[in-house]
Amino acid sequence: MKISSSCYAIHGLFTLSPWVVNSGFIVGESKTLIVDAGANYLSAQTIFGYATSAREENELFLVNTEPHFDHIGGNCYFSEKGIPIYGHEGINRTSEEFYGLAEEFNKTITSSKRREAREEQTLFVNTHPVNPNHKISALRTTLDLGNKIIEIILTPGHSPQNLMVFVPSENVIYSGDTIIEGYIPNMEDSTVEGWKNWMKSLNIIEELDPGILVPGHGKVLRGNEITKQIELTKEYLIAGIESGKAPTAL
Numbered sequence: 348m349k350i351s352s353s354c355y356a357i358h359g360l361f362t363l364s365p366w367v368v369n370s371g372f373i374v375g376e377s378k379t380l381i382v383d384a385g386a387n388y389l390s391a392q393t394i395f396g397y398a399t400s401a402r403e404e405n406e407l408f409l410v411n412t413e414p415h416f417d418h419i420g421g422n423c424y425f426s427e428k429g430i431p432i433y434g435h436e437g438i439n440r441t442s443e444e445f446y447g448l449a450e451e452f453n454k455t456i457t458s459s460k461r462r463e464a465r466e467e468q469t470l471f472v473n474t475h476p477v478n479p480n481h482k483i484s485a486l487r488t489t490l491d492l493g494n495k496i497i498e499i500i501l502t503p504g505h506s507p508q509n510l511m512v513f514v515p516s517e518n519v520i521y522s523g524d525t526i527i528e529g530y531i532p533n534m535e536d537s538t539v540e541g542w543k544n545w546m547k548s549l550n551i552i553e554e555l556d557p558g559i560l561v562p563g564h565g566k567v568l569r570g571n572e573i574t575k576q577i578e579l580t581k582e583y584l585i586a587g588i589e590s591g592k593a594p595t596a597l
């Protein structure tokens with residue numbers, strides 16, 4: 348859906364029940380930047396379809412906000428199309444990690460017949476791990492999409508490689524999982540040190556004071572909703588830092 352004059356959000360890309368993941372894109376006069384690739388090849392096809400229909404003649408670029416597979420699984424589709432993929436310099440994932448995840452999906456199928464038939468593979472049709480071919484190490488990177496300046500800003504915390512995309516002229520942020528809505532923040536893949544960095548990353552977002560924010564998961568947030576979600580996330584982080592435990596840890 349269109350959220351401002353050049354920014355779009357895509358909801359409802361499936362990852363693992365009950366999780367759905369977001370993507371989105373920003374359309375300049377000559378380039379379109381896609382933020383996150385979805386979990387698999389099929390999600391990436393959907394994202395590509397929306398992004399190209401918004402302005403067919405534009406060159407496409409993709410940026411991954413983090414190394415978790417729900418955000419990068421679709422990279423293979425974009426790479427097949429020769430589309431440049433940007434990501435944090437430390438983002439690379441291995442094939443073993445990827446195929447291990449597919450195994451986890453198999454275990455979540457309740458019917459033993461379906462498990463034996465390996466029906467989780469329907470999620471991974473044509474999907475294989477592809478890492479970004481353009482690495483980002485600067486704290487802030489400015490790109491021009493053609494009369495549309497955007498900034499990629501490093502926001503470690505959820506993972507050390509998290510980043511976000513800021514569109515200053517429209518006051519829009521694509522936060523990745525630094526902010527998610529409708530779910531308890533996923534703090535399990537980080538550490539107390541990481542959670543402290545996450546607090547600083549939330550402060551960066553607060554200082555930018557966006558009017559619209561596309562979270563990594565959940566609905567698009569506007570105005571006050573953003574401030575409230577930042578406060579809620581901070582509460583979880585402070586509790587985690589004090590107790591040394593993620594809120595969802597068993």
Ligand SMILES: [Zn+2]
Nearest residue numbers: 415417524563
């Ligand atoms: Zn995620």
